[in-house]
Amino acid sequence: MTVAATFADFATEWAPRIEGALEEIVPASDARPGELHAAMRHALFPGGKRLRPMLALIGARVTGGDVEAAVRPGAALELLHTYSLVHDDLPCMDDDDLRRGRPTCHKVFGDAVAVLAGDALLTLAFEVVAEGGAAAVRCLGRAAGSLGMVGGQAADLAAEGREDPGSFEELRWIHDHKTGALITASLEVGALAGGAGGNLSSLRQYGEKIGRAFQIADDVLDVTGTAEQIGKPPGSDEERRKLTYPAILGLEEARAQAQALADEAAALAGAICAGGERSTLDVDQGLLQDLASRIVTRSA
Amino acid sequence: MTVAATFADFATEWAPRIEGALEEIVPASDARPGELHAAMRHALFPGGKRLRPMLALIGARVTGGDVEAAVRPGAALELLHTYSLVHDDLPCMDDDDLRRGRPTCHKVFGDAVAVLAGDALLTLAFEVVAEGGAAAVRCLGRAAGSLGMVGGQAADLAAEGREDPGSFEELRWIHDHKTGALITASLEVGALAGGAGGNLSSLRQYGEKIGRAFQIADDVLDVTGTAEQIGKPPGSDEERRKLTYPAILGLEEARAQAQALADEAAALAGAICAGGERSTLDVDQGLLQDLASRIVTRSA
Numbered sequence: 001m002t003v004a005a006t007f008a009d010f011a012t013e014w015a016p017r018i019e020g021a022l023e024e025i026v027p028a029s030d031a032r033p034g035e036l037h038a039a040m041r042h043a044l045f046p047g048g049k050r051l052r053p054m055l056a057l058i059g060a061r062v063t064g065g066d067v068e069a070a071v072r073p074g075a076a077l078e079l080l081h082t083y084s085l086v087h088d089d090l091p092c093m094d095d096d097d098l099r100r101g102r103p104t105c106h107k108v109f110g111d112a113v114a115v116l117a118g119d120a121l122l123t124l125a126f127e128v129v130a131e132g133g134a135a136a137v138r139c140l141g142r143a144a145g146s147l148g149m150v151g152g153q154a155a156d157l158a159a160e161g162r163e164d165p166g167s168f169e170e171l172r173w174i175h176d177h178k179t180g181a182l183i184t185a186s187l188e189v190g191a192l193a194g195g196a197g198g199n200l201s202s203l204r205q206y207g208e209k210i211g212r213a214f215q216i217a218d219d220v221l222d223v224t225g226t227a228e229q230i231g232k233p234p235g236s237d238e239e240r241r242k243l244t245y246p247a248i249l250g251l252e253e254a255r256a257q258a259q260a261l262a263d264e265a266a267a268l269a270g271a272i273c274a275g276g277e278r279s280t281l282d283v284d285q286g287l288l289q290d291l292a293s294r295i296v297t298r299s300a
Numbered sequence: 301m302t303v304a305a306t307f308a309d310f311a312t313e314w315a316p317r318i319e320g321a322l323e324e325i326v327p328a329s330d331a332r333p334g335e336l337h338a339a340m341r342h343a344l345f346p347g348g349k350r351l352r353p354m355l356a357l358i359g360a361r362v363t364g365g366d367v368e369a370a371v372r373p374g375a376a377l378e379l380l381h382t383y384s385l386v387h388d389d390l391p392c393m394d395d396d397d398l399r400r401g402r403p404t405c406h407k408v409f410g411d412a413v414a415v416l417a418g419d420a421l422l423t424l425a426f427e428v429v430a431e432g433g434a435a436a437v438r439c440l441g442r443a444a445g446s447l448g449m450v451g452g453q454a455a456d457l458a459a460e461g462r463e464d465p466g467s468f469e470e471l472r473w474i475h476d477h478k479t480g481a482l483i484t485a486s487l488e489v490g491a492l493a494g495g496a497g498g499n500l501s502s503l504r505q506y507g508e509k510i511g512r513a514f515q516i517a518d519d520v521l522d523v524t525g526t527a528e529q530i531g532k533p534p535g536s537d538e539e540r541r542k543l544t545y546p547a548i549l550g551l552e553e554a555r556a557q558a559q560a561l562a563d564e565a566a567a568l569a570g571a572i573c574a575g576g577e578r579s580t581l582d583v584d585q586g587l588l589q590d591l592a593s594r595i596v597t598r599s600a
Contacts, residue, residue, distance in 0.1 A: 027446060032473075036446050036454040087419060092411035111392035115415065116454045119387060120446035122419065126426040127441025130434045137437050141427025146327060146336050146420035154336040154416045173332075 005287035007294045011054050014067075018053045021075035025128055039109040039117035040124075043086050044078070048100055052077035055183060056190030058291065059203060062273050062284040065194020073132035073193035076125045077186045080144055083121035084182075086114055088153065094240075098233075132193025139192060143185030152177025159243050166243045172212070174243065179218070180211030202271040206288065209265035210295045216258040217296050219244040223251060258296040265292040305587035307594045311354050314367075318353045321375035325428055339409040339417035340424075343386050344378070348400055352377035355483060356490030358591065359503060362573050362584045365494020373432035373493035376425040377486045380444055383421035384482075386414055388453065398533075432493025439492060443485030452477025459543050466543045472512070474543065479518070480511030502571040506588065509565035510595045516558040517596050519544040523551060558596040565592040 022044060029038040056074030060067045089096040089104040090111060096104055106114035122144075130137050142148055156174045159166050184207030191200055221229065222237045223246050237244050245254040269288040273281050322344060329338040356374030360367045389396040389404040390411060396404055406414035422444075430437050442448055456474045459466050484507030491500055521529065522537045523546050537544050545554040569588040573581050 031447070033446075033451050033455040033458065035458060036451060040446065083419075087415055090415065092415060112457055113454065115387055115390065115392060116450050116457075119383075119418075119422065120450040122422055123426075123441055123445035123450060126423075127438055127445060130430075130437035130441065134430045134434045134437065137430035137434065138427055141423055141430065145423035145427060146333075146340065147331070150416050150420040150423060151333050151336060154413065155333040157412055157416075158333065158335060 005283040005290065007054075007058075007287065007291040010058065010287060011049070014054065014057050014071075015050060017071050018050050018057075018075055018078070019047070021072050022047070022078060025072065025075060025079070025124065035109065035113055036116055036120060039105055039113050040121055042102075042108055043082050043099075043105045043117060043121070046100075047078065050078055052081050052182065052186040055186035055207075055291075056193070058287060059187035059190030060194025060196070062269075062288055063191040063194060063196035063198075063200070063203065064278050065191060065196045067194060069195065070132065070190040070193040073129045073136055074186075074190055076128040076132075077140075077182070077189060079121045079128065080125035080140065081182065083118040083125065084144075084149060084153070086118040086121065090114060093153075093157065101228075129189060129193075132189060136189045136192040139188050140185055143181040148177055148181035148185075149179075152179070152181070156243070160240060165241075165247075168248055171243045171245065171248055175215040175245075176208070176212060179215040180208055183211035183214060184208050202268050206265045206268045206272060206292075209261045209268075210292050213258045213261040213265070213292070214295050216245045216254050216261070217298060219246055220251065220254055220258070221298075255296075262292040262296045265295075305583040305590065307354075307358075307587065307591040310358065310587060311349070314354065314357050314371075315350060317371050318350050318357075318375055318378070319347070321372050322347070322378060325372065325375060325379070325424065335409065335413055336416055336420060339405055339413050340421055342402075342408055343382050343399075343405045343417060343421070346400075347378065350378055352381050352482065352486040355486035355507075355591075356493070358587060359487035359490030360494025360496070362569075362588055363491040363494060363496035363498075363500070363503065364578050365491060365496045367494060369495065370432065370490040370493040373429045373436055374486075374490055376428040377440075377482070377489060379421045379428065380425035380440065381482065383418040383425065384444075384449060384453070386418040386421065390414060393453075393457065396536075401528075429489060429493075432489060436489045436492040439485055439488050443481040448477055448481035448485075449479075452479070452481070456543070460540060465541075465547075468548055471543045471545065471548055475515040475545075476508070476512060479515040480508055483511035483514060484508050502568050506565045506568045506572055506592075509561045509568070510592055513558045513561040513565070513592070514595050516545045516554050516561070517598060519546055520551065520554055520558070521598075555596075562592040562596045565595075 026040055027037045029041055031037050053074035056070050056077055057067050060070035085099060086105045088094050089099055090106055097107055105117055126137060129140050152174050156178055184204055187203050187207045188200055191203060222234060225234050227233055266289040269285040272288060273284045326340055327337045329341055331337050353374035356370050356377055357367050360370035385399060386405045388394050389399055390406055397407055405417055426437060429440050452474050456478055484504055487503050487507045488500055491503060522534060525534050527533055566589040569585040572588060573584045
């Protein structure tokens with residue numbers, strides 16, 4: 001029986017496994033030092049959509065791999081994403097008081113503990129992703145470091161303080177690194193942890209396209225969303241004169257580009273799934289197509 | 301010919317390889333984003349003794365492994381150690397202006413770039429240590445995270461602010477985690493990267509003992525050393541009412557305990573090296589004994 005595979009169904013099915021893995025991976029709040037573990041848990045729970053772990057599981061599935069084997073490495077991607085939020089929210093960075101509608105880590109535990117909680121989440125991410133093999137570690141390291149996510153964040157901060165509004169090329173470079181690199185790596189880490197050999201270049205291209213679409217959608221939401229939808233006051237990008245897609249392209253053109261990227265990503269589904277001789281090829285392709293579509297139509 | 305193996309000779313022989321590896325691993329200051337890479341390089345170069353990479357190379361050698369294969373994973377330990385210094389020096393943490401006699405990273409580049417440079421060094425450490433295999437990654441992750449180095453740092457900060465001076469047990473817990481865990485992991489990561497199989501428990505015990513001796517010697521130096529020797533103003537621990545071995549045990553008893561630990565470590569040399577059928581057993585044992593001795597007699 002071929003069932004329609006929607007991303008929502010897939011996420012509903014696997015969300016408890018990801019939550020369970022995160023719960024198991026992070027030491028309890030009474031493990032010494034308790035305040036540090038409480039801070040890590042404050043940042044992680046309750047979570048959002050756990051998009052990056054879901055991408056890892058999908059990466060394992062559509063390459064014909066073992067989805068179970070990708071659960072803990074997938075959860076590691078959430079640890080890494082959460083560290084980046086904790087550090088981004090610090091007073092010396094974006095100075096945000098709210099995250100997912102709750103006080104940010106440093107507002108509750110102080111700046112020093114927040115720095116250390118972020119460091120510990122990042123370290124734990126690598127310890128756990130190593131269960132998916134050394135190739136998964138290297139993939140994540142490249143995507144998350146100075147030539148990836150952290151590099152994008154540094155360039156973003158540098159651009160924020162300037163008079164010069166910046167070019168479209170710069171905007172795209174920042175977003176591809178700050179957001180896109182980890183989204184692409186999530187799919188790839190999942191594929192590697194699930195046991196996929198062979199060429200993952202179509203999967204990577206898919207990741208780059210949905211990563212870019214995701215960031216454009218995020219920028220658009222910051223303009224059009226409500227505080228309830230985005231978990232923080234809307235309009236904060238404009239207030240800080242951040243370099244964003246709507247600021248450079250206008251809202252309509254930004255939306256159109258996100259949609260075009262999602263369509264291009266969806267068109268890659270066949271090439272990504274063609275590798276195996278699985279009975280679920282149609283379902284897997286449908287899942288990748290639905291995911292690409294959801295990325296741009298999400299409202300939170 | 302059996303040559304006397306001193307740690308100094310070993311370090312002199314291998315230092316250029318470690319410096320070369322670090323130079324190769326860290327992107328150039330003109331690689332985008334340049335300021336981030338400049339900040340990473342400011343923190344790394346010129347370096348100190350590169351003790352942790354040397355421990356990794358020794359770990360590979362005394363377990364009969366391939367020392368060459370441990371060079372880059374060994375350099376990764378310096379990346380990780382350096383990240384911890386950059387974050388520890390931040391205003392919200394120890395608030396230090398000088399490190400190795402030079403302005404700290406945040407004094408030159410600002411707090412935000414220093415946070416990101418630390419994050420990028422940590423990430424790069426894991427990317428590179430993965431060249432030594434997934435077991436090396438997991439070993440480093442355990443040692444560096446919330447149940448290891450970062451946990452020790454969090455407990456140290458928590459103790460600093462209190463009226464209660466703290467117990468000897470607490471002091472030892474803090475130091476074993478903050479400093480000892482990474483020293484032990486350096487030996488073990490090197491052994492794993494060099495290809496050692498088998499039981500590394502004697503090597504780990506050796507690491508725990510020299511790690512503890514190292515921290516006691518460090519505390520003693522903060523009392524007795526000159527600014528030139530330690531690269532920052534002496535007496536800073538006392539000024540902050542930090543929990544230290546000399547503060548709890550007195551200077552002489554602290555020195556005696558460091559020496560006793562070094563002797564216990566040296567006595568393990570035979571068990572560590574007995575694993576292989578190598579022609580260099582005597583030399584390797586001598587190297588471990590000399591290293592243990594140097595740890596407590598160092599003056600910088």
